[in-house]
Amino acid sequence: MERPEPEQQQAGMYLEAERIRCLGPWTAMELGRIERRLAGFTVPGTGPVHIDVSALSAIDSAGALLLHRLRCRLEKDGREIVYDGMGASMASLLEMVARHAPAEASLAAAPRRSYLEHLGHVSTGLLVQGTGFLSFIGHTSLTAGTVLVGSRQVRWRPFFKSLEASGYRALPIVGLLAFLLGVVIAYQGGVQLRQYGANMYIADLVGLAMLRELAPLITAVIVAGRTGSAFTAEIGTMKVSDEIDAMRTMGIDPVEQLVLPKLAALIIALPLLTVWADFMGLFGGVVIANSVLGLSPAVFVERVSESVSLASYVIGVGKAPVFAAIIAGIGCFQGFRVTDSAESVGRQTTVSVVQSIFLVIVVDAVFSVVFSEMGL
Numbered sequence: 001m002e003r004p005e006p007e008q009q010q011a012g013m014y015l016e017a018e019r020i021r022c023l024g025p026w027t028a029m030e031l032g033r034i035e036r037r038l039a040g041f042t043v044p045g046t047g048p049v050h051i052d053v054s055a056l057s058a059i060d061s062a063g064a065l066l067l068h069r070l071r072c073r074l075e076k077d078g079r080e081i082v083y084d085g086m087g088a089s090m091a092s093l094l095e096m097v098a099r100h101a102p103a104e105a106s107l108a109a110a111p112r113r114s115y116l117e118h119l120g121h122v123s124t125g126l127l128v129q130g131t132g133f134l135s136f137i138g139h140t141s142l143t144a145g146t147v148l149v150g151s152r153q154v155r156w157r158p159f160f161k162s163l164e165a166s167g168y169r170a171l172p173i174v175g176l177l178a179f180l181l182g183v184v185i186a187y188q189g190g191v192q193l194r195q196y197g198a199n200m201y202i203a204d205l206v207g208l209a210m211l212r213e214l215a216p217l218i219t220a221v222i223v224a225g226r227t228g229s230a231f232t233a234e235i236g237t238m239k240v241s242d243e244i245d246a247m248r249t250m251g252i253d254p255v256e257q258l259v260l261p262k263l264a265a266l267i268i269a270l271p272l273l274t275v276w277a278d279f280m281g282l283f284g285g286v287v288i289a290n291s292v293l294g295l296s297p298a299v300f301v302e303r304v305s306e307s308v309s310l311a312s313y314v315i316g317v318g319k320a321p322v323f324a325a326i327i328a329g330i331g332c333f334q335g336f337r338v339t340d341s342a343e344s345v346g347r348q349t350t351v352s353v354v355q356s357i358f359l360v361i362v363v364d365a366v367f368s369v370v371f372s373e374m375g376l
Contacts, residue, residue, distance in 0.1 A: 012037045016043050019084075020070075023055035034066050041070070049074055054085025063092075064097040082339025102203040115325075126184035136333045140263070143255045149168030158261035166227040166262075171276060173226065176218055178210075178277035181218055182284025185209055190293045199293040206285035212312045215277040217364055220323035223270060228331035231262055232352040235335025236345040244336075254336075270324035271317050278316070311376055319367055326335030326363065327356045 014023045014035065020043065026034060043049050051071070053059075059067075071081050083091075147151045189205045237259055238244050247254050282304065289295040334352035338344045 002269065010226050013041070015043065018043060019052060020048055021052045021055060022067070023057075025058040026033075026056055026066065027058055027060045028062040031062050031066070034063065038066060038070060043074065043079065043370055046078070048080040048082050050082045050084050050343060052084040053090065056090075059085030059090060059096060061093065065092045065101060068094060068097050068101055069370040089144065127247065132337070133249050133329075133333055136336070140255055140259055140329070143253060144260055144263075147195055147256065147260060148186045152256060155261050158257065159265055162262045162265035163269055165230070165312060166223065166266050167272060170223060170226060170269070174222055174277050175276040175280040177218060177222060178215060178280040179284040181214060182206055182210055185214070185281075186285040186288035188290065190288060194293060199289075199295055200299060200303055201299045202285065202289050202293060202295065204307035206289075207282065207304035208312065210281035210285070211278050211308050212316045213364075215281050215366070216274045216316050216319045217360070219270065219274050219277045219320070220327065220360045220364075221357055223266070223273065223324075224327045224331075224360060225353050227266065227289075229349045229353050231328065232349045233345060234337040236338030236348055237339045239336065240340055240345060242343065256349035259328075259332045263325065266324040266328040267321045270327075271320040272278045274317055274320040278313075313365075313374060315371060319364065321364060323360050326359050330356045330359065 012024060013020055015021075024030065051067070053067075056063075074081055086094075143152070147154060185203055186206050190199065190202045191200055193201055193205075235244075235254075237256075244254050247257060284302050286297050289296055289300050331352050334348040334355070338348050
């Protein structure tokens with residue numbers, strides 16, 4: 001390596017025969033520059049290596065650790081190390097770093113698990129999580145029972161706050177997406193039906209698809225991503241800041257204070273949001289049927305009332321409370337699973353959304369099969 005000019009005394013090193021001259025500030029601020037110079041640094045020969053530290057303008061524990069690693073690498077190659085120009089304070093710092101530095105073996109990559117070992121590890125984690133979720137459901141059910149029989153006070157303020165956040169404030173996004181979904185179904189279905197002169201049956205398609213299946217499903221998915229994640233983040237943040245432990249210390253049950261108001265509010269809000277999504281989805285279908293297919297709004301509404309039975313409409317709205325219980329339960333449960341770090345809050349929030357949407361779709365599929373077998 002070429003020796004730098006005196007006016008360019010940055011953190012680094014250069015080689016003179018079997019002597020390494022270190023210069024500049026070896027501090028955490030210069031860590032990247034020093035590591036790049038250390039990468040691939042070799043000393044020719046087999047004799048002792050002198051490390052001259054007299055030109056170091058500053059050194060901290062980060063720089064001392066790099067110096068220690070350089071020494072370990074050279075000693076591993078069988079070279080003897082001699083320090084030149086080292087003061088007592090620097091020697092003490094290097095000794096402390098060498099005493100606490102991790103061994104090379106501990107820096108080695110962990111061995112890869114076999115497929116069966118990985119499968120067992122994942123299965124065990126899912127079993128533990130499932131058991132914890134069942135315990136959470138049992139605790140929540142018992143607490144709800146004591147509130148219903150009047151043994152505990154109803155938390156009205158958190159309930160109305162959650163009802164506003166999960167219901168009223170979700171109206172715009174739910175309405176917009178339901179309207180667009182109705183537009184897409186009407187347009188795509190209408191293009192096919194128009195080829196056979198069956199334009200009027202677009203009302204049957206949009207009405208049955210939206211009221212029975214798509215409106216409750218798309219509303220639940222939106223709420224899972226919007227409200228379920230908020231439940232997880234709120235409870236998780238409270239756990240990181242030790243507010244949950246403070247509640248228990250004061251004799252307040254966190255499930256009663258945090259979970260039940262959110263659960264009750266979402267069970268009420270989601271069916272109402274589903275009705276709103278039904279209306280907006282049909283409105284999107286009316287717009288396309290009238291503008292593209294030439295079907296008047298009156299004929300559209302009449303066809304919907306004839307093709308969609310009351311049972312189909314009730315089934316669609318009746319799914320919503322079940323979806324709400326799933327979303328609120330998983331959202332709150334994952335919030336309590338947060339550990340003491342901000343990273344854990346983000347991770348559990350993601351898990352909450354994924355699990356909620358997955359279970360909502362699975363339960364919706366089960367409902368479809370059961371109702372079909374029942375002839376509904």
